Amino acid sequence: MEAVGQFGxxxxxxxxxxxxxxxxxxxxxxxxxxxxxxxxxxAKNGCSIMTDAWTIEKEEAY
Structure with missing residues (x-):
């Protein structure tokens, strides 16, 4: 905030x-x-990257 204030x-x-x-x-x-x-x-090893984008947003209360 101080730095922004220096601009007036x-x-x-x-x-x-x-x-x-x-x-x-x-x-x-x-x-x-x-x-x-x-x-x-x-290119050398024939590998690939995989991701799992699934997430649990909210746990159910028991």
Whole structure:
């Protein structure tokens, strides 16, 4: 908050879009770079990555 206050009362913060777009693009690029190593291993070993996206959101009370 102190750092924002140094810009004064006329400071207009970036919009949600201005923040979201560059951060998302950077994260996509980072993920691609992380996968690159795995893809090289796939070519050598024929392996793949699998995920289980199923989650339990709420446990039932007994």
């Amino acid at each position: 009362p006329g400071f207009k913060p970036p919009t949600q879009y201005q923040l979201r777009e560059p951060l998302l693009k950077a994260e996509v690029e980072r993920t691609k770079q992380l996968l690159k190593k795995h893809e090289e291993e796939w």
